[in-house]
Amino acid sequence: MIYTVTLNPAMDYHVTLDHLQLGEINRATADQKSPGGKGINVSRVLRRLGHQSTALGFIGGFTGNYIRASIEEEAIKTDFIEVEGDTRINVKIKADQESEINGVSPAIFDKHVKALEKQLSQLKEGDTVVLAGSTPPTLPASIYAKWTVMLKEHGVSVYVDTSGEALREVISSKPTFLKPNHHELSEIAGVEIETIEQAIPHIKQLVGDEIDYVLVTFAGDGAVLATKEQLLYANAPKGTVRNSVGAGDSTVAGFISALAQDKSVEEAFKTAIATGSATAFSVGFADKEAIDLLKNEILVQPIKERGK
Numbered sequence: 001m002i003y004t005v006t007l008n009p010a011m012d013y014h015v016t017l018d019h020l021q022l023g024e025i026n027r028a029t030a031d032q033k034s035p036g037g038k039g040i041n042v043s044r045v046l047r048r049l050g051h052q053s054t055a056l057g058f059i060g061g062f063t064g065n066y067i068r069a070s071i072e073e074e075a076i077k078t079d080f081i082e083v084e085g086d087t088r089i090n091v092k093i094k095a096d097q098e099s100e101i102n103g104v105s106p107a108i109f110d111k112h113v114k115a116l117e118k119q120l121s122q123l124k125e126g127d128t129v130v131l132a133g134s135t136p137p138t139l140p141a142s143i144y145a146k147w148t149v150m151l152k153e154h155g156v157s158v159y160v161d162t163s164g165e166a167l168r169e170v171i172s173s174k175p176t177f178l179k180p181n182h183h184e185l186s187e188i189a190g191v192e193i194e195t196i197e198q199a200i201p202h203i204k205q206l207v208g209d210e211i212d213y214v215l216v217t218f219a220g221d222g223a224v225l226a227t228k229e230q231l232l233y234a235n236a237p238k239g240t241v242r243n244s245v246g247a248g249d250s251t252v253a254g255f256i257s258a259l260a261q262d263k264s265v266e267e268a269f270k271t272a273i274a275t276g277s278a279t280a281f282s283v284g285f286a287d288k289e290a291i292d293l294l295k296n297e298i299l300v301q302p303i304k305e306r307g308k
């Protein structure tokens with residue numbers, strides 16, 4: 001079974017306007033709400049790719065009710081822990097540029113954490129868990145690392161997509177899969193990384209830290225996938241970006257989907273990038289038809305390192 005864990009879900013509120021003028025009243029030309037948060041988005045894209053998963057995590061209040069109802073309507077199983085406060089609202093502004101204001105998590109208490117830990121302790125060998133998104137400020141940043149150790153001891157594959165301190169902390173717990181974008185890789189490395197060449201030593205270091213799959217995305221500039229045996233590059237297909245919110249989560253879902261169908265690592269990488277780009281080129285999330293079409297535009301090739 002596949003489980004996604006979203007500790008800090010969000011109702012995403014997307015507003016479109018021609019131009020954002022700070023300090024003025026701005027009027028949107030369109031708006032839309034969607035259930036969001038990284039694990040929830042992974043569950044939604046997996047569903048579109050034909051996989052069932054159970055969405056776990058903390059939700060609360062009217063925004064939490066909205067999220068539960070919306071994703072259950074998409075036939076996604078949920079087993080959320082209810083918290084007292086309202087799930088946050090994240091504002092996604094699409095004007096001349098894309099800007100985001102991510103809200104604050106409601107307080108999460110020990111009783112909530114214990115309830116989620118009980119769920120996680122029941123997972124079995126062969127299960128897959130996605131730990132994705134920011135960690136609420138009332139929880140220690142080491143929480144993903146602690147759970148990764150416990151889950152891996154039970155034979156569970158652990159996919160992690162997070163940022164900041166939680167990302168730095170999780171590395172030593174050896175998750176199965178890590179998907180930093182190049183900004184997050186810079187945070188890990190402590191130096192600015194802008195090119196694939198600059199990224200490679202740091203990606204290899206993560207594989208050396210015994211993470212099975214390290215997938216680093218560079219938005220429209222392609223991506224690198226490293227395993228113990230392979231170092232691969234994939235181009236990102238060209239197209240008009242309509243919405244990059246959820247593109248990273250779609251990448252994770254594409255990778256899991258392909259591996260769940262026993263595809264090769266190269267094919268999983270290609271599917272991941274096609275799924276991410278298909279979402280970036282869509283108004284909502286990617287659909288299977290768009291993903292299959294984009295796969296034809298992606299070439300996965302080994303990276304030849306200088307002097308080797």
Ligand SMILES: Nc1ncnc2c1ncn2[C@@H]1O[C@H](COP(=O)(O)OP(=O)(O)O)[C@@H](O)[C@H]1O
Pocket residue numbers: 181182217218219220221222223236237238239241244246247248249251272273274275276277278280
């Ligand atoms: N401008 C773009 N053109 C094509 N694909 C894109 C573009 N921006 C994002 N994507 C797709 O979304 C994936 C994730 O994007 P990225 O911005 O690197 O990560 P994140 O969304 O996690 O910040 C990329 O690997 C790519 O497949």
Ligand SMILES: O=P(O)(O)OC[C@H]1O[C@](O)(COP(=O)(O)O)[C@@H](O)[C@@H]1O
Pocket residue numbers: 008010012035036037038039041090102132133134135163244245246247248249250
């Ligand atoms: O937990 P965080 O880091 O604040 O991110 C939450 C936001 O990220 C998203 O999951 C989108 O993530 P990506 O664009 O990285 O795929 C939104 O739905 C949500 O608003």
